[in-house]
Amino acid sequence: MTAAAAGHGSSPCPLPFRPRPVAGESTGSYVRRLARANHLRPAYLRRYLASPKDGTIRIELLAAMAGRSPAALEHALADLGRQQGTLPHRGPRASPDRIAARAAIFTAIRRDAAEGRLSYRALADRYGVHRRTVLQALQSPVPAPRKPLPPRKSRLEPFKDLIRDMVQADHDGRRTVTSIMNTLVTDHGMTGISYPTVRGYVVSLRGTSRQPRRARHHTVASALPPAPARRSPAMTWSPAHRAVEQEDLPRLRDLLDAGHDIEDDDGHGWTLLRHAIDVEHDGHVQTGGPLHADVTAFLLTRGADPLRPSNGMTVVAEAEIRGHWLAAEIMQAWITRCRQPAEHEEGPR
Amino acid sequence: MVTGDAESWRQALAEDGWSRHLTTLDGWRKFSAAGSRPPELPDARRWAAMPEAEQELFDEYRLDYHTRLAAAATSTLRQVVTTGRRLTLLNRHATSARRGMILSGAAGTGKTTAITQFGKTHETIGQLRHPGISDRIPVIYVTVPPAATPRMLAVEFARFLGLPLTIRANITDVIEAVCGVAVDARVSVVCVDEIHNLQLATRNGAEVSDTLKYFSERIPATFVYAGIDVEREGLFSGTRGSQIAGRFTLIPALPFPLAAEWQGLVATLEDALRLHRHQTGALAGLHEYLHRRTSGMIGSLSHLIRGAAIEAILDGSEQITRKLLDTIDIDHAAQSGTARRPRRQA
Secondary structure, eight states: OHHHHHHHSSOOOOOSOOOOOOTTOOHHHHHHHHHHHTTOOHHHHHHHHBOTTTOOBOHHHHHHHHTSOHHHHHHHOTTTSSSTTOOOOOSOOOOHHHHHHHHHHHHHHHHHHHHSOOOHHHHHHHHTOOHHHHHHHHHOSSOOOOOOOOOOOOTTGGGHHHHHHHHHHOTTSOOOHHHHHHHHHHHHOOOSOOHHHHHHHHHHHHOSOOHHHHHHTHHHHHHSOSSOOOOOOGGGOOHHHHHHHTTOHHHHHHHHHTTOOSSOOOSSSOOHHHHHHHHHHHHHHHHOOOOOOHHHHHHHHTTOOTTOOBTTBOHHHHHHHHTOHHHHHHHHHHHHHHHTTOGGGOSOO | OOOHHHHHHHHHHOSSGGGGOTTSHHHHHHHHHOOOOOOOOOOHHHHHHSOHHHHHHHHHHHHHHHHTOOOOOOHHHHHHHHHHHHHHHHGGGOSSSOOEEEEEEOTTSSHHHHHHHHHHHHHHHHHHHSTTOOSOOOEEEEEOOTTOOHHHHHHHHHHHHTOOOOTTOOHHHHHHHHHHHHHHTTOOEEEEEOGGGOOTTSHHHHHHHHHHHHHHHHSOSEEEEEEETTTTTTTTOHHHHHHHHHHEEEEEEOOOOSSHHHHHHHHHHHHHOOOSSOOTTTTGGGHHHHHHHHTTOHHHHHHHHHHHHHHHHHHSOOSOOHHHHHHOOOOHHHHHOOSOOOSSOO
16 A cells, blocks of 8 residues: 555655666557566556556656656657657768768878878877777778668568468468468567568568459459569569568658669569559558558659559559559549649650 | 564664665665764864854764664674575575574564664675676565565565555565566565564464465575564464474574673774763773663663763763763663563573
8 A cells, every 4th residue: 555655656666677768669668678677567567657647658657667867768768759750860870070070080190190200009199099090091081981780680580480481381372461460479479560561571472462362352353454564573672662562661762862763663564653552552451451652652752653554554543443542543633733734744754 | 563673773764764764675775885984073172173063063963873873793693694694605506495594582682683784794795796786686675564464565575676566466466576576686685574473373474474485485585584582472383383493593682691792782882972072981881780771682772872872962961971871761671671581691
């Protein structure tokens, strides 16, 4: 009873084990880790921290129990911070003034080395840098950019073998990604991995689009022309195609900014835009989640051509037949808007 | 309800309230980190030269110091610490049936002081061995609440560790969390005070004893109990009692006989005093009087001397005399003097 009173008091005592919050994780995930570290049931700790009014987690209480300041938590936890929605930056990023400071040291070292008779060691001591840095300065006046970090590992890694076995056991390709996902979650305790991630990996193993969905929507399938644009094997995909498959918009943006081809046709009419429509519509059908068209819309704004034909069928027509009405309407509106100011742009390519 | 020795010791520590209780991790850590540094007494000339405000501040500090004089190393305390050290080493690789220690004796014989000092020693040794690691909790200190149920005892453990508890938590969850955290935090000594609150004859008492037993199976630690005259309160009777008797070493905490050790004890306490006009040896000369007043209880002795020291600072006499000691009231048990007689000459 005393403890219950302390829970609603002003200063609860900190938990015996207090893991650090990981930058960018959600409050829920942090509460879960905190509970596990202290052998408490996560639901129990969440209820304890929840405000009696609206059930949200009380940050001051969480901060006190985690032995950290509320400001530090707000800084670390993604759903508390003010800069919600910004992309977490990966890898080292030197600030401009640090680069400038380093360049200044390089210049000074080169000057000293040119006029004096100082040894590497003396130069290193004078500027408080390593002798390796002195060597670099003498080789080039411009500091080398920082080494890139090793690529981030996939959280799917421990489940990849399982997924491969499941896909191989499934000879006729009738098993849905949803069913694979369910098996992983219920039987193998997979948590925190989204449907698109699993789907991306399954598709990369299968290499082609799934037959079962086509079979289920046989009316749509029969309406398709005999040879629509086929997906090329996933192993041969370009980075942009991979980004579309994973619906990774920031990455797609970076690639296009870096000058990647907006169409990225594999030679058979399988463009980024077609791929996007396929992925979006498939995600909607498989998970029952709302239909969205953000990748399509983004590709359109970057100049992807909705009228590019493949086997005599434009992208917009294909979207309509498939049932991705949202993408179809966006593209229709896009086409009419583009035509109105300048009629002469009718023939693409 | 609770014994005089435990109360006086705890109240001395309960400085800023809740956080200073020994039965919370925070309070315990503060206690075991606290070293009592005696204030340096300035000589008469420097004292006279001090500004008045500074003198007041210094007196305040001295008052504070005298309220918690350092624990004197009595023979009981030494025995507890050495036996405890031996047991923790013996239990290091025991997989079950770990040995424990029970400290039993009358109120005011320094039981709580002895086990808390042992806990402090163990904590210090742990910190020396693993410097800079803060998530170890070498010692748990709990008291058995009056009329305890198993859940109340489990809650006491959880409260010490700082685990959040609501009325919703059931006993299984609490025990699970306590044991998990205790194992992860490498708890190696568990001190359970006021064990006499546990009556094996009652159903609740028997269940609490079983819970303690269960804790001792799950947590690889040495269990140290302290309580008033537990061997006479029936802690060792019955099936459960015989198991406890078979696993625990009993250390009796007795009132001090009027002997050399008592004299030494008085001298130690006198050495710790920081009074301007006190003559060294004056108190040691009164050791017979002090023994009569306190019936050889270390708790009462400490209370009497600390009380007199504070009185001496407050009234400005700055020395402890027989007359001053006469004015200090101490606990009823010691004052009536007939309640307990030393049963064994040490």
